[in-house]
Amino acid sequence: MPLTTQTTLRVVLYEGTDAQPLDSANTFTTLTALLEKGFAVTRTVAGGRVAPHERGSLLVLGKFAGGRAPVAESDSAQTPVRFQDITGLDASRIVETAEAARSESGAAKHGEWKPWFPVIDYDRCTNCMQCLSFCLFGVYGVDEQNRIQAQNHDNCKTNCPACSRVCPEAAIMFPKYKAGPINGDVVQDSDLGREKMKVDISALLGGDVYSALRQRSDAAKARFSKERDDKKALQERQKCLAKLATAGDIPPEVLMSLPSPEEIMRRAEEAKAKATAALAAQSK
């Protein structure tokens, strides 16, 4: 099921009317445990303002008067609500309760996918389609106005920031990346210089990294057929991959998971065709 249609469970720590306040140490321990399991948690107090919840259900936890949780008024509500008294429960029992409620409600299980995907800064993006033409994994596409967008977030290769390296405007962010400007830090002039340099490195490799990979692979294959020296061919391929890993800060596991040279070629041509079509539609 696509990420955008999955339902979620939000946990509410209720400290309003008819409930005793939770002590702050327990609140902290419980909140931390729930967040570490991927839950969104709202702490409510009388008169406080929090965000409403949609596309999912609510589990309201509190130390309710007399140890009795209220009963939800309607099961047919758009957002199903369940109340649970947590008097005497420690953090681990509360997490168990939340997990059980999540499972019963059919809400998404968190933590199965590391949310690593490109976030586009449209203040900087010039819609040049370099990212669309570069990505082999179908992460990018265009909207109805032929504007670039990241469409398939879960196709993105975890920890790989390569597309942000080829963006001439440093418009592609990965908020979980270690360093700026890719992590969202302010773009400095020197960063743009560095980004351009990286594109130049890619050009030096033969126009783009994938054609470089293909050429090296073809050369290695040719040598293999002539010399039957598979060890040398493998060394050549590893040398090329190491160079690409350095130039684009691409994790070795991503490079090693690349498909065959023929499949790379096919996907690269497909991506390039999509980019060309989007650029042509823009100029109409």
Added chain:
Amino acid sequence: MTGPRILYCHCQYAQVVPPEVKEAVLRKLCESGVAFDAVADLCELSARQDPSLKRLTEGGAVKIAACFPRAVKWLFHTARADLPLDGVEVLNMRVQNAEEVAAALFSPELKPNLPRGKAEAIDAPKAAAA
């Protein structure tokens, strides 16, 4: 009259926010007695296009303890929930210390700091004090 809403991001699926900063900010929120929303990971909510982000943007001023303002602005955009430029202050737990973040969260004053147009070097947050 109530102050701005508060959203705290735990950045659960990466180790880029110093854990001691996250922990101290969350602890101060729990001790404060204020209402707030805490999410395990804002990136995950953004990828899910979680409707609660849209509703958050519609509810007036908000202070967000997370990471870089430029990243937060476009994470919300990705979730189809554009943040109002004049109504949002982002506290950056990657570079600010917990005291600064907590002081700003609990201050009645809102200092909007989302980038407008191309972010310049002057928009950069101050580095955390040693």
